[in-house]
Amino acid sequence: MVQIRLTNTRTRRKEDFTPIDPRNLRLYLCGPTVYDRAHLGNARPVLVFDVLVRLLRHAYGAGHVTYVRNFTDVDDKINARAAETGRPIRDITRETIGWYHDDMDALGAERPDHEPRATDFIGQMIAMIEVLIGRGHAYAAEGHVLFDVRSYADYGRLSGRSVDDMIAGARVEVAPFKRDPMDFVLWKPSDGDQPGWDSPWGRGRPGWHIECSAMSEALLGPSFDIHGGGIDLQFPHHENEVAQSCCAHPGAGFAKVWLHNEMLQVEGKKMSKSLGNFFTVRDLLDRPAGQGGGVPGEVIRLVMLSTHYRKPMDWTEAKRAEAEAVLRRWRGLVAGIEPAPSPAPAVLDALCDDLNTAGAIAALHDLAGKGDAAGLLAGARMLGLLLPGMGGWAEAGADADADAAGLIGTLLAARAAARSARDFARADAIRDGFAAAGVAIKDTAGGAEWSLQPGFDAARLRALAEALSGSQPA
């Protein structure tokens, strides 16, 4: 096993990764605010971390890694959703968490060891805010508690900004109770119909940033190994987490390594609702046949991992098609094969080099080309690909009901008969009919094999069978 190297946002360098405690590696990933389905961009950090955790478990032992990913279940977006729909907040967040699990499971992402919900850690947040006030890093004003950025000399270091530059570029009006325009909210007052908790500053709710500081501390301690998230969270969210946690626990250091993934783009732009290029993981998984059909989670995963996490990546239909073809071929190669005892060094080397998943995939192609099915399988599983239970989509009769399967069998027999009778016009007509209906035929030494294509149309298959029975050969 080679040295794992990771690009640390904190130092802007690729550096050797050394765990604080090799018997207990601790990771934290910022999870979703649960008011709606996860969009495709949300899946990127989840998959990056999933591969990272698989790699760390391989390197340090499955039992020696603790992976935490939170749910933000108190947020104004959730309140707004509740007001729009008239539904209780608890119902909305419970349902959304269920969706999130379903969707990430479908991508083959393992569940974290802990999935804390912010509302279960309000006490810890209040305690942390009290510590910050006690140390002179925060102040109460008009029912709010604000973090005093001027009290923390390193504020702006993670994101590479200076407080003065940020103020110079500020365009928005500043709340009058702030000492400094950059001060951010730790606690804010709630009115009657907003979710709120009693606190020394009155009934209120936490600011977004304090949630992650409190939950990571509660589950991982004041210092831990790796903290991740999308690059869009670097500022202000992660900068503020650093300020809160480092000021509450001077000397602890908080996260040793910060990992940030670049944005997922669609048509060259960051995915967003206002641009209309927004779609969810579920939209893709359940896409109707007319729009190209559902995209298997495994295919989404391969597309995501085919670009290095620190580069912007475009989701395109062409990539989907290529990934699907590759996985079909690989699935065929490894059918009935046991994985090699350990992933090939080329795969591990690539992953150890700052999680070079694209390089690891190239190594998998290499193994496939050499016919090393056991090696391919072991390597692919390191990336969370070709997992057992995720390949149903690629099996011959995956989406076919018994009727369709029977019909295809009958038609294939008819074609075989026509071929042996050297009636190639009839045999080719059947083949063309299969193609038109979305059934792919492979002639092998052991007979014809078939599989359904994304645009499969059972009605056209029935029409083919009827047309054929009306023209039985003499």
Added chain:
RNA sequence: GGCGGGUUGGCGGAGAGGUUACGCACCGGAUUGCAAAUCCGUGAAGACCGGUUCGAUUCCGGUACCCGCCUCCA
């Protein structure tokens, strides 16, 4: 305006200061009744301008274009 990311062959996408990335597509060959699938093989790159170097796509400087972030907003 500040900070950050990107620009590689037809498309996608990596590593490395000098030797084939890899995949898809294309083209040639094998195979096939003809195809598909499969196998073998060829070709194809490094935004622009300078600099360093025996040698740069890889290092340094600059330019262009694209993209992201920039006070909780009650």
